[in-house]
Amino acid sequence: MDFSKLNGLIPAVIQDADTSEVLMVGFMNAEALAETRRTGFATFFSRTRGVLWTKGETSGNRLQVVEALVDCDEDTLLLKVKPLGSGRVCHTGARSCFFRALPLL
Amino acid sequence: MDFSKLNGLIPAVIQDADTSEVLMVGFMNAEALAETRRTGFATFFSRTRGVLWTKGETSGNRLQVVEALVDCDEDTLLLKVKPLGSGRVCHTGARSCFFRALPLL
Numbered sequence: 611m612d613f614s615k616l617n618g619l620i621p622a623v624i625q626d627a628d629t630s631e632v633l634m635v636g637f638m639n640a641e642a643l644a645e646t647r648r649t650g651f652a653t654f655f656s657r658t659r660g661v662l663w664t665k666g667e668t669s670g671n672r673l674q675v676v677e678a679l680v681d682c683d684e685d686t687l688l689l690k691v692k693p694l695g696s697g698r699v700c701h702t703g704a705r706s707c708f709f710r711a712l713p714l715l
Numbered sequence: 716m717d718f719s720k721l722n723g724l725i726p727a728v729i730q731d732a733d734t735s736e737v738l739m740v741g742f743m744n745a746e747a748l749a750e751t752r753r754t755g756f757a758t759f760f761s762r763t764r765g766v767l768w769t770k771g772e773t774s775g776n777r778l779q780v781v782e783a784l785v786d787c788d789e790d791t792l793l794l795k796v797k798p799l800g801s802g803r804v805c806h807t808g809a810r811s812c813f814f815r816a817l818p819l820l
Contacts, residue, residue, distance in 0.1 A: 615762055621726045623737055630735035632728055635791045647820045657720055679813040682805050686740045688813040700787050708784040708793040715752045 612685045613640055620685055624652060624699070627676040627690040633699040634707040636665070638687065650675050652689055671695035717790045718745055724760060725790055729804070732781040732795040738804040739812040741770070743792065755780050757794055776800035 611620055619637040626633055636654035638646065642662050645653040652673035653664045666672035673691040680687060693699055700707040716725055724742040731738055741759035743751065747767050750758040757778040758769040771777035778796040785792060798804055805812040 616721065621740055623728050623740060625737055632730055632737065632793050635726055635728060635786065647817075650819060675819060678817040678819060680815045680817045681740065681812040682807050682809070682814070683812075686812075687817070688737050702787050704787070707786040707788075707791075709787070710785045712752075712783040712785045712792070714755060714780060714783060 611640075611643065611680065611687070612683065615685050619655060619657070620687060622652070622654065622687040622689055624673060625688060625690050627692055631706055632708060633673075633691070633693065633705070643687070646675060646689075647678070652691060665699075666695060669695060671698060673699070716745075716748065716785065716792070717788065720790050724762070725792060727757070727759070727792040727794055729757060729778060730793060730795050732797055736811055737813060738778075738796070738798065738810070748792070751780060751794075752783075757796060770804075771800060774800060776803060778804070 618639050622636050622638050624633045639655040642653045642655045651664055653662055656663050672694045674694055675689050675691055677690040723744050727741050727743050729738045744760040747758045747760045756769055758767055761768050777799045779799055780794050780796055782795040803810055
Protein backbone atom coordinates (compact mmCIF):
# COMPACT_ATOMS: atom_id res chain seq x y z
CA MET A 611 0.00 0.00 0.00
CA ASP A 612 1.07 3.56 -0.72
CA PHE A 613 0.84 5.61 2.47
CA SER A 614 2.79 8.55 1.04
CA LYS A 615 -0.03 10.61 -0.46
CA LEU A 616 -1.78 11.53 2.80
CA ASN A 617 1.05 11.84 5.30
CA GLY A 618 1.07 8.17 6.23
CA LEU A 619 -2.65 7.52 5.94
CA ILE A 620 -5.00 5.80 3.50
CA PRO A 621 -8.80 6.03 3.43
CA ALA A 622 -10.67 2.80 4.10
CA VAL A 623 -14.23 2.55 2.79
CA ILE A 624 -16.38 0.29 4.94
CA GLN A 625 -19.16 -1.49 3.07
CA ASP A 626 -21.71 -3.93 4.47
CA ALA A 627 -20.83 -7.32 2.94
CA ASP A 628 -24.48 -8.39 2.80
CA THR A 629 -26.40 -5.25 1.83
CA SER A 630 -23.58 -3.35 0.00
CA GLU A 631 -24.51 -0.22 1.96
CA VAL A 632 -21.52 2.08 2.50
CA LEU A 633 -21.35 2.45 6.28
CA MET A 634 -18.41 4.78 6.96
CA VAL A 635 -14.97 5.90 5.85
CA GLY A 636 -12.04 5.74 8.24
CA PHE A 637 -8.32 6.32 7.91
CA MET A 638 -5.56 3.81 8.51
CA ASN A 639 -1.83 4.13 8.94
CA ALA A 640 0.40 1.11 8.36
CA GLU A 641 -0.02 0.02 11.98
CA ALA A 642 -3.83 0.20 11.84
CA LEU A 643 -3.84 -1.85 8.64
CA ALA A 644 -1.53 -4.46 10.16
CA GLU A 645 -3.79 -4.69 13.22
CA THR A 646 -6.87 -5.02 10.99
CA ARG A 647 -5.27 -7.86 9.04
CA ARG A 648 -3.99 -9.56 12.20
CA THR A 649 -7.27 -9.45 14.12
CA GLY A 650 -9.85 -9.46 11.31
CA PHE A 651 -11.61 -6.44 12.87
CA ALA A 652 -11.43 -2.95 11.37
CA THR A 653 -8.95 -0.75 13.23
CA PHE A 654 -8.37 2.87 12.29
CA PHE A 655 -6.06 5.76 13.11
CA SER A 656 -7.91 8.65 14.72
CA ARG A 657 -6.78 11.85 13.06
CA THR A 658 -8.17 13.98 15.87
CA ARG A 659 -6.85 11.91 18.79
CA GLY A 660 -3.69 10.57 17.15
CA VAL A 661 -4.23 6.99 18.33
CA LEU A 662 -5.31 3.62 16.93
CA TRP A 663 -8.90 2.65 17.66
CA THR A 664 -10.70 -0.55 16.93
CA LYS A 665 -14.23 0.33 15.87
CA GLY A 666 -16.63 -0.97 18.52
CA GLU A 667 -13.98 -1.63 21.16
CA THR A 668 -16.25 -0.07 23.79
CA SER A 669 -19.74 -0.40 22.20
CA GLY A 670 -19.22 -3.97 20.99
CA ASN A 671 -20.30 -2.92 17.50
CA ARG A 672 -17.14 -4.24 15.89
CA LEU A 673 -16.69 -4.62 12.14
CA GLN A 674 -15.64 -8.12 11.13
CA VAL A 675 -13.73 -7.99 7.86
CA VAL A 676 -15.07 -10.42 5.28
CA GLU A 677 -13.04 -9.21 2.30
CA ALA A 678 -10.37 -6.54 1.72
CA LEU A 679 -9.82 -4.98 -1.71
CA VAL A 680 -7.07 -2.61 -2.83
CA ASP A 681 -7.61 0.01 -5.52
CA CYS A 682 -5.63 0.27 -8.76
CA ASP A 683 -3.02 2.70 -7.47
CA GLU A 684 -2.81 1.10 -4.03
CA ASP A 685 -3.72 4.17 -2.00
CA THR A 686 -7.25 3.22 -0.89
CA LEU A 687 -8.86 0.19 0.74
CA LEU A 688 -12.37 -1.20 0.46
CA LEU A 689 -13.36 -3.44 3.35
CA LYS A 690 -16.48 -5.54 3.11
CA VAL A 691 -17.59 -6.18 6.66
CA LYS A 692 -20.14 -7.86 8.84
CA PRO A 693 -21.23 -5.37 11.54
CA LEU A 694 -21.49 -7.05 14.94
CA GLY A 695 -23.59 -6.04 17.95
CA SER A 696 -26.45 -3.66 17.25
CA GLY A 697 -25.24 -2.98 13.72
CA ARG A 698 -25.42 0.75 14.39
CA VAL A 699 -22.09 1.79 12.95
CA CYS A 700 -22.44 5.56 13.29
CA HIS A 701 -21.85 7.20 16.67
CA THR A 702 -25.19 9.02 16.16
CA GLY A 703 -26.98 5.67 16.37
CA ALA A 704 -27.61 5.39 12.64
CA ARG A 705 -26.76 2.24 10.71
CA SER A 706 -24.54 4.23 8.36
CA CYS A 707 -22.69 7.51 8.78
CA PHE A 708 -24.11 8.61 5.41
CA PHE A 709 -27.68 9.56 6.30
CA ARG A 710 -27.95 13.16 5.09
CA ALA A 711 -28.46 14.26 1.52
CA LEU A 712 -26.44 17.09 0.02
CA PRO A 713 -28.64 18.91 -2.50
CA LEU A 714 -27.29 19.19 -6.02
CA LEU A 715 -27.77 22.62 -7.55
CA MET B 716 -18.44 20.41 4.50
CA ASP B 717 -15.28 20.35 6.62
CA PHE B 718 -12.23 20.61 4.37
CA SER B 719 -9.84 21.30 7.25
CA LYS B 720 -8.82 17.75 8.17
CA LEU B 721 -6.95 16.93 4.93
CA ASN B 722 -5.44 20.24 3.87
CA GLY B 723 -8.48 21.38 1.94
CA LEU B 724 -9.60 18.01 0.62
CA ILE B 725 -12.35 15.50 1.38
CA PRO B 726 -12.58 11.92 0.10
CA ALA B 727 -15.53 11.16 -2.17
CA VAL B 728 -16.64 7.53 -2.41
CA ILE B 729 -18.16 6.73 -5.79
CA GLN B 730 -20.82 4.02 -5.73
CA ASP B 731 -22.84 2.67 -8.65
CA ALA B 732 -26.42 3.82 -8.01
CA ASP B 733 -27.87 0.65 -9.57
CA THR B 734 -25.53 -2.15 -8.48
CA SER B 735 -24.17 -0.55 -5.24
CA GLU B 736 -20.66 -1.54 -6.35
CA VAL B 737 -17.99 0.83 -5.01
CA LEU B 738 -16.24 2.06 -8.14
CA MET B 739 -13.50 4.43 -6.95
CA VAL B 740 -12.50 6.99 -4.35
CA GLY B 741 -11.43 10.47 -5.41
CA PHE B 742 -10.60 13.67 -3.56
CA MET B 743 -12.40 17.00 -3.84
CA ASN B 744 -11.51 20.49 -2.74
CA ALA B 745 -14.27 23.08 -2.33
CA GLU B 746 -13.99 24.07 -5.99
CA ALA B 747 -14.31 20.46 -7.23
CA LEU B 748 -17.38 19.95 -5.05
CA ALA B 749 -18.97 23.15 -6.32
CA GLU B 750 -18.31 22.06 -9.90
CA THR B 751 -19.76 18.62 -9.20
CA ARG B 752 -22.94 20.16 -7.77
CA ARG B 753 -23.19 22.70 -10.59
CA THR B 754 -22.74 20.25 -13.46
CA GLY B 755 -24.09 17.01 -11.96
CA PHE B 756 -20.93 15.17 -13.04
CA ALA B 757 -18.25 14.05 -10.61
CA THR B 758 -15.23 16.38 -10.63
CA PHE B 759 -12.17 15.77 -8.50
CA PHE B 760 -8.96 17.48 -7.47
CA SER B 761 -5.91 15.60 -8.68
CA ARG B 762 -3.43 15.38 -5.83
CA THR B 763 -0.58 14.46 -8.16
CA ARG B 764 -1.27 17.06 -10.86
CA GLY B 765 -2.76 19.79 -8.65
CA VAL B 766 -5.70 20.49 -10.99
CA LEU B 767 -9.44 19.85 -11.21
CA TRP B 768 -10.47 16.99 -13.46
CA THR B 769 -13.89 15.86 -14.46
CA LYS B 770 -13.85 12.08 -14.57
CA GLY B 771 -14.36 10.98 -18.19
CA GLU B 772 -13.69 14.38 -19.72
CA THR B 773 -11.54 12.73 -22.39
CA SER B 774 -12.83 9.12 -22.39
CA GLY B 775 -16.51 10.06 -22.22
CA ASN B 776 -16.95 7.74 -19.25
CA ARG B 777 -18.41 10.46 -17.07
CA LEU B 778 -20.09 9.83 -13.73
CA GLN B 779 -23.57 11.30 -13.53
CA VAL B 780 -24.43 12.02 -9.92
CA VAL B 781 -27.79 10.56 -8.88
CA GLU B 782 -27.53 11.24 -5.15
CA ALA B 783 -24.99 12.89 -2.84
CA LEU B 784 -24.75 12.00 0.84
CA VAL B 785 -22.66 13.64 3.58
CA ASP B 786 -21.31 11.69 6.54
CA CYS B 787 -22.05 12.47 10.19
CA ASP B 788 -19.03 14.72 10.77
CA GLU B 789 -19.21 16.32 7.34
CA ASP B 790 -15.73 15.40 6.16
CA THR B 791 -16.60 12.70 3.61
CA LEU B 792 -18.96 12.40 0.65
CA LEU B 793 -20.75 9.41 -0.83
CA LEU B 794 -21.85 9.92 -4.42
CA LYS B 795 -24.24 7.46 -6.02
CA VAL B 796 -23.64 7.68 -9.73
CA LYS B 797 -24.67 6.38 -13.11
CA PRO B 798 -21.49 5.63 -15.10
CA LEU B 799 -21.84 6.83 -18.70
CA GLY B 800 -20.01 5.59 -21.80
CA SER B 801 -18.40 2.18 -21.53
CA GLY B 802 -18.95 2.04 -17.78
CA ARG B 803 -15.28 1.20 -17.28
CA VAL B 804 -14.47 3.58 -14.47
CA CYS B 805 -10.91 2.47 -13.73
CA HIS B 806 -8.08 3.68 -15.98
CA THR B 807 -6.96 0.02 -16.21
CA GLY B 808 -10.18 -0.79 -18.08
CA ALA B 809 -11.89 -2.44 -15.13
CA ARG B 810 -15.42 -1.51 -14.10
CA SER B 811 -14.20 -0.66 -10.60
CA CYS B 812 -10.80 0.41 -9.27
CA PHE B 813 -11.18 -2.20 -6.50
CA PHE B 814 -10.38 -5.43 -8.31
CA ARG B 815 -7.54 -6.90 -6.26
CA ALA B 816 -7.90 -8.73 -2.97
CA LEU B 817 -5.61 -7.99 -0.05
CA PRO B 818 -5.11 -11.20 1.92
CA LEU B 819 -6.00 -11.12 5.59
CA LEU B 820 -3.47 -12.81 7.81
